[in-house]
Amino acid sequence: MKLKWKGPLESRRAVGIVATAAVVILVVAGLFAAGSPATARKFRIDRDRTERLNNLHASLAAHARENGSLPENLNDLQPNTPGGEFTEEFDPRRDPQTGELFQYRRISDRQYRVCATFLTSSLDRRDEGYYGPGGSPSHRAGRNCYDRRLSTEELRSDFFPKDPRLIPPIPEMMGSPSPAPRDTPATTPAGTPSP
Amino acid sequence: MVFTILAAVIPLVLIGGIIAGVVYAFNRRRTDSSAIRVTAPRDFFLYLLATVALYISAIGAMTVIAGLADFWFPEALDRGELTAGPLRFGLSMLIVAFPIFLYVNRVIHGKIASGEVEPESTMRAGFTYFTLFVIAVTALVDLMVIVKVYLNGELTPRFLMKAVGVLAIVGLVYRYYQNDLKASSDESPGPPPGPEVIV
Numbered sequence: 001m002k003l004k005w006k007g008p009l010e011s012r013r014a015v016g017i018v019a020t021a022a023v024v025i026l027v028v029a030g031l032f033a034a035g036s037p038a039t040a041r042k043f044r045i046d047r048d049r050t051e052r053l054n055n056l057h058a059s060l061a062a063h064a065r066e067n068g069s070l071p072e073n074l075n076d077l078q079p080n081t082p083g084g085e086f087t088e089e090f091d092p093r094r095d096p097q098t099g100e101l102f103q104y105r106r107i108s109d110r111q112y113r114v115c116a117t118f119l120t121s122s123l124d125r126r127d128e129g130y131y132g133p134g135g136s137p138s139h140r141a142g143r144n145c146y147d148r149r150l151s152t153e154e155l156r157s158d159f160f161p162k163d164p165r166l167i168p169p170i171p172e173m174m175g176s177p178s179p180a181p182r183d184t185p186a187t188t189p190a191g192t193p194s195p
Numbered sequence: 196m197v198f199t200i201l202a203a204v205i206p207l208v209l210i211g212g213i214i215a216g217v218v219y220a221f222n223r224r225r226t227d228s229s230a231i232r233v234t235a236p237r238d239f240f241l242y243l244l245a246t247v248a249l250y251i252s253a254i255g256a257m258t259v260i261a262g263l264a265d266f267w268f269p270e271a272l273d274r275g276e277l278t279a280g281p282l283r284f285g286l287s288m289l290i291v292a293f294p295i296f297l298y299v300n301r302v303i304h305g306k307i308a309s310g311e312v313e314p315e316s317t318m319r320a321g322f323t324y325f326t327l328f329v330i331a332v333t334a335l336v337d338l339m340v341i342v343k344v345y346l347n348g349e350l351t352p353r354f355l356m357k358a359v360g361v362l363a364i365v366g367l368v369y370r371y372y373q374n375d376l377k378a379s380s381d382e383s384p385g386p387p388p389g390p391e392v393i394v
Binding site: 010011012014015016018019020022023026027029030031033034035040 | 252256259260262263266267279282283285286289290293297300367370371374375
């Protein structure tokens with residue numbers, strides 16, 4: 001089989017060199033785009049933090065349903081599964097990184113403020129997308145505070161939205177009082193377990 | 196999606212390799228060369244390994260290009276749905292499989308240079324033509340998808356980068372095997388060439 005080719009890539013060696021160069025460029029560019037393993041880890045920690053904040057919200061809602069109001073502090077909060085206990089691996093009251101209780105303050109019977117320190121900004125996130133119940137709070141790198149309010153639905157039944165993307169993001173507390181979040185429609189039937 | 200491609204391609208490679216092996220076994224009786232007979236399984240698995248490593252590298256490169264296209268050409272409504280997972284998986288395929296491909300090819304060409312491997316064997320041609328076939332089908336499907344997406348009016352820079360990336364990789368592999376065929380038909384009549392060829 002005779003094949004004529006005039007121009008670049010005339011030998012197997014030339015193709016090999018071009019392919020190797022292309023692979024090196026792709027790997028370098030890919031590593032830049034995918035971020036370093038250390039960055040990926042930070043995003044995972046923040047995703048876990050977000051998840052815990054959402055679980056904390058669910059636990060607080062359950063507490064408010066049973067007791068009529070939010071707890072004074074997080075030590076009064078009980079797991080929302082009957083007979084359950086917070087374990088070291090999973091305790092929505094605690095920051096996954098430091099193990100300390102989240103900074104929590106009750107504002108009213110159905111309003112609270114919670115603060116957490118994040119390592120990354122959610123705007124930079126390209127990690128596996130995660131949406132927890134209540135939506136992903138957007139966060140900046142550093143300390144973020146959220147004023148959250150239990151909706152009427154949350155006080156009535158288990159709150160587990162079908163499509164979390166429909167939930168508006170939780171407004172951030174930026175020194176001035178934030179507007180109360182809209183109550184969200186679309187709840188699944190009562191009794192859906194929170195993850 | 197990557198797994199789907201792998202799941203489709205690897206059996207294809209195996210089947211192609213087995214066909215090449217069977218063709219070779221029938222051919223072998225006629226050539227009646229005891230040296231080749233002894234080394235046939237070794238050669239078979241060398242070619243098979245090189246082929247599998249090449250396919251994984253090519254798919255990895257396509258995955259990385261697709262991931263980079265997502266990253267470089269962000270589109271509205273992407274936020275939160277795009278992940279770096281496929282990009283990392285493509286990177287891992289490239290990082291592992293491509294050096295193996297280079298190494299196995301080095302071994303094969305070293306053995307050709309020392310006369311241990313017959314460069315014009317049916318088995319080798321079988322692997323080469325099988326890969327050329329896969330390349331042709333890939334290019335065909337890629338062009339088809341480009342036309343379809345163009346007709347749909349969805350020809351975004353992101354899609355174009357992915358499609359052109361596939362074509363570029365396929366073209367590179369094609370050039371490689373084309374040169375390989377040419378080289379082996381040039382090499383065989385004369386005395387064995389000196390220690391050449393890295394890839």
